[in-house]
Amino acid sequence: MFAKAQNRLNPTLFSLKILFAFFASSFSGALAESAYIEIQSAKLRSEPKAWSAPILDLKYGEEVEIIEKTSSWLKVKTKSNSEGFLHVTATTSRPVILKSTATTSARLDSFEAVLAGKGFSSATELNYAKSHEKLDFTLVDMMENRSRAVEPEVLAFMKEGKLNIKAEG
Amino acid sequence: MKNFSLLLIVLLVSGCASIQDSIIGFGKDVINTLPGETNSDEFKVEDKTYLSQEEEYWLGRAVAARIFEVYKPLNNQKVNSYISKVGLSVAKFSERPDTFKGYSFQVLDSKDVNAISAPGGFVFITSGLLKLMKSEDALASVLAHEISHISKQHGLASIDNANKSKGTEVGGKVLGAVGCTEAIQLLNLAFEAAVDDIVNSLLVKGYDRDQEYEADAIALSILEKSGYAPVALSSALTEIKHTNTSSGGWFSTHPTPEERLAKLNMPDYVGPPIGAKERQVRFVNK
Numbered sequence: 001m002f003a004k005a006q007n008r009l010n011p012t013l014f015s016l017k018i019l020f021a022f023f024a025s026s027f028s029g030a031l032a033e034s035a036y037i038e039i040q041s042a043k044l045r046s047e048p049k050a051w052s053a054p055i056l057d058l059k060y061g062e063e064v065e066i067i068e069k070t071s072s073w074l075k076v077k078t079k080s081n082s083e084g085f086l087h088v089t090a091t092t093s094r095p096v097i098l099k100s101t102a103t104t105s106a107r108l109d110s111f112e113a114v115l116a117g118k119g120f121s122s123a124t125e126l127n128y129a130k131s132h133e134k135l136d137f138t139l140v141d142m143m144e145n146r147s148r149a150v151e152p153e154v155l156a157f158m159k160e161g162k163l164n165i166k167a168e169g
Numbered sequence: 170m171k172n173f174s175l176l177l178i179v180l181l182v183s184g185c186a187s188i189q190d191s192i193i194g195f196g197k198d199v200i201n202t203l204p205g206e207t208n209s210d211e212f213k214v215e216d217k218t219y220l221s222q223e224e225e226y227w228l229g230r231a232v233a234a235r236i237f238e239v240y241k242p243l244n245n246q247k248v249n250s251y252i253s254k255v256g257l258s259v260a261k262f263s264e265r266p267d268t269f270k271g272y273s274f275q276v277l278d279s280k281d282v283n284a285i286s287a288p289g290g291f292v293f294i295t296s297g298l299l300k301l302m303k304s305e306d307a308l309a310s311v312l313a314h315e316i317s318h319i320s321k322q323h324g325l326a327s328i329d330n331a332n333k334s335k336g337t338e339v340g341g342k343v344l345g346a347v348g349c350t351e352a353i354q355l356l357n358l359a360f361e362a363a364v365d366d367i368v369n370s371l372l373v374k375g376y377d378r379d380q381e382y383e384a385d386a387i388a389l390s391i392l393e394k395s396g397y398a399p400v401a402l403s404s405a406l407t408e409i410k411h412t413n414t415s416s417g418g419w420f421s422t423h424p425t426p427e428e429r430l431a432k433l434n435m436p437d438y439v440g441p442p443i444g445a446k447e448r449q450v451r452f453v454n455k
Contacts, residue, residue: 038222039269050266060223072264089265089320096221120224120360127357128231128364135234139242143233143291146246147273150253154261157254161305161451162444164396167262 033066035074035091042091044084048073049169051155055084061096073169087169222289225325226269229289231364232324232371233273236285236293239372240277243296249276251455255305256292256312262395263313264387265320272316282412283422285371286315288324301408305448306392306401313388314402320387323380327370328363375422382424382432389433398442399435406430 043054048070058064058078067083068075074086129135158165243249256274260266268290277283280297287293292315294308302308318324370376376384385402392399410426423429 039267040223042267050261087266090267092221119221119356120227122227124357124360125227125230128360129234131361132234134238135231136237137230137234139237140230140233140291143242143273143275144270146249146275147253147257147271150250151257151271154254154257158258158261161258161448162396163258164394167394167396 033093034063034095035066035076035086035093036096037062037064037086037090038092038096039090042086044076044078044082044086046084047169048075048085049165049167050087051158051165052085052169055082058086063095064091085169220325222269225322226289228360228363228367229287229291229324231360232287232367233291233293235364235368236277236287236291236371240279240281240293240295243276243278245276248299248455249274251451252276252294252299252308252312255309256316259309259313259391259395259397260316262391263316263320265316268319272319274312282409284311284315286318286324287371288319288322288367290319292316292319298409301412302405303408304401304404304445305452306398306442306445307405307408308452309395309397310388310392310402310405313391313397314384317384317387317391318376318380321380321383323376323384324367324370326380327374327376328366372422378424378428381429385429385433389435393436396442396444398445403430403433403435406433 037058037060040060042058044056044058045052046055047053056078062078064074064076064078064086066074066076069088072088074088074091075083076086077083125137129137155165253274256272260272270290272290272292274292274294276299277293277295279295281295282298282301283293283295284298285293292312294311294315298311299308302311375381389399389402391397392402406426406429410430
């Protein structure tokens with residue numbers, strides 16, 4: 001009796017399965033959300049912690065697929081199929097148009113087109129420096145370079161100072 | 170804001186769409202679209218309120234250069250490297266561990282008691298304030314406060330507060346403008362005005378009091394998370410309170426230490442933190 005009833009339901013179940021498969025595929029398609037790197041170089045990390053081992057460097061504007069989200073971290077998959085974690089603040093939901101390749105009005109000559117496409121950029125700084133001749137941007141460069149130089153030593157520094165590297169990221 | 174809206178309209182008419190991002194970044198909504206957050210309206214051309222992290226970085230560099238106009242850098246590689254390591258460690262526990270090109274730190278050669286942060290990740294501390302700090306944990310609390318201003322983009326928020334006169338001036342100049350050459354000039358003028366506003370907030374006017382209290386609250390959470398002693402923030406504020414200096418620098422741009430101490434929601438003291446001894450050794454030897 002039970003078997004017969006089950007047999008009678010099979011066409012319905014089959015239809016439902018088809019429907020489910022259709023909606024599931026549509027839904028998973030909708031969930032394939034992208035994020036774009038919004039900083040010059042973002043480290044894809046093995047754990048959702050800013051000090052965890054980097055897997056690889058992702059470039060400005062690179063698109064990644066979001067696998068999971070928390071309030072602070074995204075688990076992502078890169079185009080080369082590497083999986084890891086990115087801090088949400090290093091990304092944007094907007095596709096990043098690299099400004100050096102932005103298109104502008106055909107009325108512009110190439111120099112203006114480049115300037116116009118960049119928004120606030122090194123060109124803006126150059127103009128600012130010209131009108132403020134006393135400003136010394138080499139001091140800013142020096143400040144930046146120092147921090148870049150000590151960055152590789154920071155994890156050891158954190159460990160030496162017994163900081164809480166087991167904390168949630 | 171009204172004046173920057175006028176700029177936007179002119180740029181839309183002129184067809185320099187790619188510049189819009191920079192100009193409209195001055196909208197008040199930019200502070201509600203922090204890095205990593207999604208603003209459901211951000212794809213609407215008529216309501217783009219987004220300033221990219223790269224643009225924030227270029228603004229920050231100009232602000233940093235202006236700070237170097239007022240304060241000389243302390244040319245002590247050892248101290249600067251140490252401060253950088255403490256700052257970079259603290260930043261990793263912050264709400265924004267990375268900025269466009271990362272955080273940078275610099276000690277300023279001044280007896281003023283002051284710490285300053287510029288958009289995009291530039292953090293300064295005067296040797297006067299550094300001398301008041303008795304431990305790495307106290308130093309970390311000051312840097313955590315400044316990093317919190319950056320993560321909350323308080324510097325960018327200050328642009329919207331005080332640019333009325335410059336905006337009017339710029340607005341007047343562009344009424345009849347059409348081409349992109351003019352738009353580039355506008356971009357430069359907008360950059361200039363924005364840098365002025367931020368510098369004014371950092372060195373003269375100070376941030377809003379609520380922003381200062383918010384930065385303290387976030388700094389406290391960074392200290393708790395990182396393993397630095399949360400009590401170090403109140404120790405640092407107490408040292409500042411007891412200093413003989415009572416004007417200029419920090420005092421003219423921040424609420425009083427007493428007001429800030431009163432607002433701090435300190436966790437219960439649980440004894441010396443792990444690693445305090447190791448950190449003290451390197452702090453003394455910096």
